[in-house]
Amino acid sequence: MIKALFFDIDGTLVSFKTHTIPSSTIDALAVARANGVEIYISTGRPLALINNISQIEHLIDGYITTNGAYCFVGETAISCSQIPKNDVLFVLDKSNELHFPCMVVGDTNLTMYNTASNPEKVKHIAEMLNVPDIEYELPVEDVLNQRILQLTPFISEKQESMTLPHLVNIESRRWCPDFADFTAKGVSKAKGLREIAAYRGFDLSETMAFGDGGNDLSIVMEAGMGIAMGNANQCLKQAADYITSSVDDNGIYNALIKYHVI
Known part of the structure; x- marks a missing residue:
């Protein structure tokens, strides 16, 4: 049973073509949240540059930002890793x-x-x-x-x-x-996943992570179910448990339906 979903932003939640989140993704996340599934962002963006997910902000339980360097759940900082x-x-x-x-x-x-x-x-x-x-x-x-x-x-x-x-x-x-x-050194989205899972008390096998780029490789491999978008690079597709359709072709909705999360 999936208890938590982790989403990259650019090319995963948000289309590079439209700079918006597809309506099918918004609807899917709302259903998942209503079903008790927790929702997390997993991005390379610093918090100050997360400007494109206002449509789903009310659904989000926590964030992995700056590729895992700063992670928080609600108002609680989970980790902050600085470069020497x-x-x-x-x-x-x-x-x-x-x-x-x-x-x-x-x-x-x-x-x-x-x-x-x-x-x-x-x-x-x-x-x-x-x-x-x-x-x-x-x-x-x-x-x-x-x-x-x-x-x-x-x-x-x-x-x-x-x-x-x-x-x-x-x-x-x-x-x-x-x-x-x-x-x-040692910072990654996978590290953020492990830290949030430990803080929230769910097993990694109960997590699902979505991504499209090289910086998503660690979390897609670490999560219980790793999903590559149809527009993902080949390296990520080879590492993923499943390749869904592209961000612009209802990829998140289709994967959540397939694995009975919604």
């Missing part, structure tokens, strides 16, 4: 050396560092994710005074390979060719 400050400063130095922008995510707010090195790429990603209000002007020093939960350097795979060997305390996940998400 020397690693943060190293990445920012590389940003200057290799000329790439980098989002710096603190536990209160965030900023974009070195935007001028590639403003068009930053604009493109902001449009893709429908986040026009990314903070560009906040001085990075204001964020560095906080716990740094995630760095998102807008780097190529080649630049990433030049940077990661120097970062033994960093995990890197890439779900878009244009950037990677860096978090502290």
Whole structure:
């Protein structure tokens, strides 16, 4: 019996085409919640950039954010994993050396560092994710005074390979060719799943996780039932227990019907 559902946002709950949640998904989650199933978000987005799920916010029990670096249930913080400050400063130095922008995510707010090195790429990603209000002007020093939960350097795979060997305390996940998400070592969406399951007292076998990208691989493999969207990348599809239809073709609704969650 499934007691908890975990959903990635972009490409899973929210369509890249419409930037909205399909009505079939909204209806399915409402039925699941009415049936007593708990609903959780599992996203690489920082909390400050979760701007596209207002239609279902009232149904959500908790969140795995920043790829597992900050997790909470209701008003209770479950975990907060920060990147060591020397690693943060190293990445920012590389940003200057290799000329790439980098989002710096603190536990209160965030900023974009070195935007001028590639403003068009930053604009493109902001449009893709429908986040026009990314903070560009906040001085990075204001964020560095906080716990740094995630760095998102807008780097190529080649630049990433030049940077990661120097970062033994960093995990890197890439779900878009244009950037990677860096978090502290050991942080993942699967870690967030385990922490929330332990806090709420349900077994992992009673969980179902949905995703479409590389940063969803750990949670799709860890959950009792891992579901890849029809629009997911091939790696995730190979790891999933089931491949549903795409986000724009009622994928979440179809999977929840198949496994009798609704």
